Amino acid sequence: MKLGRLIRIGLLFIGSQYFFSCSSQEDNYVAVPESPVVCDLTQVPYAKLSDYHFFEGELKNLQPVYGVLPYKPASELFTDYALKKRFVWMPKNTKATYVSDADILELPEGSVLIKVFYYDTVLPNLTTQIIETRLMIRKADGWIFAEYIWNPDQSDALLETVSTTRSLSIQQGNEVLNFTYRTPNTTMECNRCHGNIVTLKKNPIGIKPQNLNWNYPYGAETTNQLSKWISYGYLENNLPNSISSIINYNDTSQNLDLRIRSYFDANCAHCHKDGGEAQIHPLRMEFKDTTDPENMGVGVAALHQLPGYNGRIVQPNNVGQSILHYRVNTTTDLFYIMPAIGRSVKHKEGVQLVEDWINSF
Numbered sequence: 090m091k092l093g094r095l096i097r098i099g100l101l102f103i104g105s106q107y108f109f110s111c112s113s114q115e116d117n118y119v120a121v122p123e124s125p126v127v128c129d130l131t132q133v134p135y136a137k138l139s140d141y142h143f144f145e146g147e148l149k150n151l152q153p154v155y156g157v158l159p160y161k162p163a164s165e166l167f168t169d170y171a172l173k174k175r176f177v178w179m180p181k182n183t184k185a186t187y188v189s190d191a192d193i194l195e196l197p198e199g200s201v202l203i204k205v206f207y208y209d210t211v212l213p214n215l216t217t218q219i220i221e222t223r224l225m226i227r228k229a230d231g232w233i234f235a236e237y238i239w240n241p242d243q244s245d246a247l248l249e250t251v252s253t254t255r256s257l258s259i260q261q262g263n264e265v266l267n268f269t270y271r272t273p274n275t276t277m278e279c280n281r282c283h284g285n286i287v288t289l290k291k292n293p294i295g296i297k298p299q300n301l302n303w304n305y306p307y308g309a310e311t312t313n314q315l316s317k318w319i320s321y322g323y324l325e326n327n328l329p330n331s332i333s334s335i336i337n338y339n340d341t342s343q344n345l346d347l348r349i350r351s352y353f354d355a356n357c358a359h360c361h362k363d364g365g366e367a368q369i370h371p372l373r374m375e376f377k378d379t380t381d382p383e384n385m386g387v388g389v390a391a392l393h394q395l396p397g398y399n400g401r402i403v404q405p406n407n408v409g410q411s412i413l414h415y416r417v418n419t420t421t422d423l424f425y426i427m428p429a430i431g432r433s434v435k436h437k438e439g440v441q442l443v444e445d446w447i448n449s450f
Contacts, residue, residue: 124156
């Protein structure tokens with residue numbers, strides 16, 4: 090029997106990281122890499138990040154193995170100026186499906202989302218330090234969280250369920266920032282952003298088509314992320330001809346209205362939406378809802394009164410009377426600080442954007 094025929098009936102070379110796919114010609118085949126990732130849904134979360142085999146070589150280099158695909162939303166949630174790397178992995182022969190521009194992609198059972206938080210200007214020597222890696226793993230009954238804290242020598246990260254803190258000093262532009270970095274308690278706090286208080290379901294946030302519909306550099310290739318997911322075999326090719334998409338809110342060349350709507354979508358919408366933790370408030374911050382300025386609080390009465398303020402969430406052309414501005418600007422008033430978790434220093438660029446927007450009316 091010829092080799093091509095053997096391959097076509099499913100011959101597998103034991104110990105190899107490749108499986109073989111045949112064309113219609115009997116003796117022609119293409120070697121397709123087999124992902125080395127290990128994710129047994131009956132055993133996860135594992136004790137160590139290295140147990141999953143997401144990365145090759147030294148773990149701290151974050152060099153993804155085959156099947157672990159990097160991605161990045163156009164606008165990102167601010168977390169005390171932490172840099173972030175994101176990756177997705179899916180089991181062989183499975184794909185995500187499109188629901189709508191503003192709904193997360195429906196990922197198959199066994200999928201993993203990987204989010205790494207790090208700094209590359211840690212003082213005194215401007216070194217790189219990885220702090221944490223958060224996983225979301227799709228099981229049969231829904232998503233679970235797994236939090237991994239990196240050890241001091243950056244050789245691995247260990248599973249942790251309670252919150253941890255560490256003092257950090259970083260160089261941020263011309264300024265030195267000293268603050269306490271805090272990781273979440275996975276049994277309590279992750280639900281605050283990722284949970285739905287009505288359905289009680291947990292869901293990812295960033296993997297919406299509207300967030301991924303922009304070009305990303307994959308080594309020597311820069312291409313649209315949704316197109317990359319399709320060509321990689323990670324997404325059904327059933328997208329609409331056009332997608333209403335957010336932009337990078339840091340891009341000052343873009344339209345101010347699109348920038349502020351993208352900022353709110355990335356930093357506020359996970360709570361200020363139907364089913365979100367803050368659904369009681371008269372704000373709906375998802376990109377799809379903010380074509381109406383009232384959903385961003387313009388001229389709307391706030392539920393919380395603030396001494397010295399006239400009670401409006403956003404008072405047009407008056408930063409000093411806009412409660413929303415106070416909440417994104419404060420670092421010490423823990424009752425009013427927004428976002429309520431994940432921020433201990435001021436996001437100066439975000440505050441400036443909010444000010445520019447309020448003053449534009």
